[in-house]
Amino acid sequence: MLIRITWRRAILTLLVLAAGALLFAWSGIFNIAASGGHWAITNWVLHGVMRNSVRTHSLLVEAPPPLDDIALKARGAGHYASGCAPCHGAPGEPQNPIIQRSTPHPPDFSESLDDWTPKELFRIVQHGVRYTGMPAWIVPERRDEVWAMVAFLEALRDMEPEEYRRLAYGAEAPRQPPGSSAGIGGLGTPPAEVLADCARCHNRDGQGRDGAAFPVIAGQNEAYLLQALRAFADGSRHSGIMQPPAARAGDEALRALAAHYAAQPRQPVPQSFDPALLAEGERIARQGMPENQVPACLSCHGAEALARNPSWPRLDGQHAPYLEGQLALWREGLRGGGPYHRIMQTVASRLTPEQAHAVSAWFASQGGGE
Ligand code: HEC
């Protein structure tokens, strides 16, 4: 017998199928338990879809910066230890068995990492993977931070546990995932475990490590430090790397941390610059550029102005790439901050990248010291 396919019959069949699917979903027969894992075929389909999606979307990713940069790798590693290792494991830190019971479970990078290209890794880390628990970067627009993570992942493939520990926890901090040990500081002293968390990246003395990986916070104005930390904690200053430690510290600890780091002596960081570049930078810092309505930077960032406005930052003895990076973030509309940060948005938007480069170099070359 031949059944003629008509529009009516086709639509009716679809409706019956849809009703069947709804009934199936409503009945609760479908087993959503993670314990059994996916069937091999489901795994194959899902992972295939994910691979293809990543490959296609990564075509639009810009060319990577030089990834063999110790500052990038250290910044990525510091965040990896608290933001990624709890799911993916790390060299010398096997994956948590609880995590292995999730479906799909995160690949164990203490064993291996597939041969994704840097652009593909960028895509995965920037946007995460839907339906899997793989989170997106907190601020996907911070492409500089996502590239730092990619630089670290590239190096992770053949990294020894020793090297990982140094890159992720610093030379001085004990190997200690954040929040893993209790410690109570005295009145006005930061709790030991919170300071240990900051020290992984900034050291206890606030000088940082691994070249320009982390800004110098030693000897910075206390009021500015507190304002910056609160801005990270409430997300009004955007950084996928700094927001989590500031948010998990809690406001009371932030006050103590600002006092602690403000009291550390500031050592100038060794950097060398071309004298012509410094001369150009000094001119902008001292005189500004009246023709472009750029005020003299020292009118706010000089010693006298800072004495009047303790919630404004000193810039001397800072890493030049950090200062330049912050100016670039303001130009892109990505740098928030305290109540006065919009002043800087205006100032930075009037500087060309070359001028920002020169003036950052000049401030960086200025002595540090008390
Ligand atoms: C809550 C757990 C979780 C956290 C935290 C997490 N991931 Fe993932 N990640 C996953 C899961 C689950 C997958 C598997 C996705 C899949 O199967 O398609 C994954 C996949 C990946 C992949 C693709 C690996 C592959 O070969 O398929 C990379 C790369 C990755 N994650 C990097 C990171 C980085 C870097 C971080 C930290 C910024 C991070 N992940 C944080 C759960 C997590």
Ligand code: HEC
């Ligand atoms: C995983 C590494 C890491 C950890 C942990 C970390 N920081 Fe940071 N910190 C950074 C990076 C990277 C930046 C630069 C952020 C940016 O580019 O937006 C930064 C920026 C800062 C700034 C802003 C400096 C300025 O001149 O505006 C302060 C203040 C700061 N951190 C303090 C802390 C404190 C206090 C802690 C502990 C609660 C901490 N950090 C934990 C990496 C880290």
Ligand code: HEC
């Ligand atoms: C009218 C006052 C004012 C002038 C002029 C000014 N700044 Fe600023 N600047 C600020 C304030 C306020 C902040 C703090 C913003 C925040 O994070 O809340 C700041 C922050 C900065 C930062 C970030 C520091 C850090 O540690 O993250 C840089 C870099 C900077 N200024 C560079 C410059 C340069 C270069 C010039 C001159 C071209 C300049 N500023 C002129 C007020 C000023």
